[in-house]
Amino acid sequence: MKRMLSGIKPTGRVTLGNYIGAIRPFVSYQDEYEMFIFVANLHSMTIYQQPAELRKNTKDLIALYIAAGLDPNKVTLFLQSDVLEHAQLGWYLGCLASMGELSRMTQYKDKVAKGEVIGAGIFNYPSLMNADILMYDPDYVPVGEDQKQHVELCRDIAERFNSRYSETFKIPEPLVAKVGGRIMDLQNPTKKMSKSEETSKGCIYILDDINVSKKKIKSAVTDSESYVHFDPINKPGISNLLEIYSTLTNRTIEDIEQQYVGKGYGEFKNDLAEIVGSELEKIQTRYKEITTGSYLDDILEAGAQKARFVARKKLAKVERKIGITIKKR
Numbered sequence: 001m002k003r004m005l006s007g008i009k010p011t012g013r014v015t016l017g018n019y020i021g022a023i024r025p026f027v028s029y030q031d032e033y034e035m036f037i038f039v040a041n042l043h044s045m046t047i048y049q050q051p052a053e054l055r056k057n058t059k060d061l062i063a064l065y066i067a068a069g070l071d072p073n074k075v076t077l078f079l080q081s082d083v084l085e086h087a088q089l090g091w092y093l094g095c096l097a098s099m100g101e102l103s104r105m106t107q108y109k110d111k112v113a114k115g116e117v118i119g120a121g122i123f124n125y126p127s128l129m130n131a132d133i134l135m136y137d138p139d140y141v142p143v144g145e146d147q148k149q150h151v152e153l154c155r156d157i158a159e160r161f162n163s164r165y166s167e168t169f170k171i172p173e174p175l176v177a178k179v180g181g182r183i184m185d186l187q188n189p190t191k192k193m194s195k196s197e198e199t200s201k202g203c204i205y206i207l208d209d210i211n212v213s214k215k216k217i218k219s220a221v222t223d224s225e226s227y228v229h230f231d232p233i234n235k236p237g238i239s240n241l242l243e244i245y246s247t248l249t250n251r252t253i254e255d256i257e258q259q260y261v262g263k264g265y266g267e268f269k270n271d272l273a274e275i276v277g278s279e280l281e282k283i284q285t286r287y288k289e290i291t292t293g294s295y296l297d298d299i300l301e302a303g304a305q306k307a308r309f310v311a312r313k314k315l316a317k318v319e320r321k322i323g324i325t326i327k328k329r
């Protein structure tokens with residue numbers, strides 16, 4: 001079985017964008033791959049997190065992964081902070097990355113361009129992500145479009161390490177879904193649907209009240225034409241809704257376009273609102289069951305143990321190769 005790994009930050013509430021771009025694909029991969037999925041809580045610290053909120057978001061995230069269909073018996077599900085080896089390997093890999101490489105990362109560059117006061121964590125962030133990935137030798141790293149650049153840097157760093165110290169890390173491939181990799185804001189479809197947005201009308205949260213989520217779909221911004229057609233440049237709003245429709249129903253965009261020939265946006269949006277509503281309802285029901293009792297704590301402890309087993313071996317290997325370990329085995 002090929003191995004797959006990905007992480008998701010527990011910052012803010014989980015959105016439909018996260019669900020379609022990240023969580024749902026994981027669920028579809030779990031029977032085909034050996035999977036490691038973790039909550040990147042160390043990464044979330046690059047921006048101040050109100051402690052109580054961080055705790056709640058972390059718990060919700062794990063619960064939502066499971067509620068969305070991830071099976072903890074198939075997938076190794078853990079918290080990044082439970083496996084101390086990540087931070088240590090992150091340090092070594094940070095020493096291999098150049099200032100230039102890290103400065104070219106879009107996420108960092110955007111923040112600098114906006115003139116925001118930023119912590120050093122934002123700059124070092126990719127090195128920790130490199131450690132998260134290389135620790136487990138995954139074949140594939142499923143990520144959203146915005147994270148592809150980080151995985152590409154990860155490949156460069158892995159190659160650099162391997163050529164300097166001998167073959168140690170597998171070179172991972174980023175895996176960006178063709179459809180659903182970038183779900184847009186419902187009110188401003190030229191912008192990514194994001195949990196950090198101030199106004200929430202354009203963003204559906206997985207734990208939104210069902211009626212609220214339906215309303216958000218029905219009041220999504222479209223255009224002045226009235227035919228349902230996929231054209232992200234000229235019809236970004238309707239194209240975004242088509243993408244949501246297509247991913248949630250596993251139907252092709254062409255097939256859906258066909259169904260709405262000669263019908264207006266109203267009918268299309270009403271149908272999509274029902275589809276989104278019933279998807280959220282399923283997840284929310286399961287979420288409520290999972291979040292009672294100690295179920296989540298037990299899952300995380302078991303996941304951390306499995307992850308630590310792999311991480312310890314890998315870190316020991318790295319430390320022997322680079323000369324940090326001085327004792328004979």
Ligand code: AMP
Binds near residue numbers: 009019181182184
């Ligand atoms: P973030 O919410 O930025 O921490 O991202 C968590 C994961 O969800 C990453 O794999 C993102 O690329 C993905 N993601 C976040 N927002 C969207 C979106 N609007 N559309 C598709 N994928 C997304």
Ligand code: TRP
Binds near residue numbers: 005006007
């Ligand atoms: N940087 C990712 C994000 O912002 C989260 C992340 C951290 C991650 N470590 C990772 C994703 C390793 C994939 C693999 O969404």
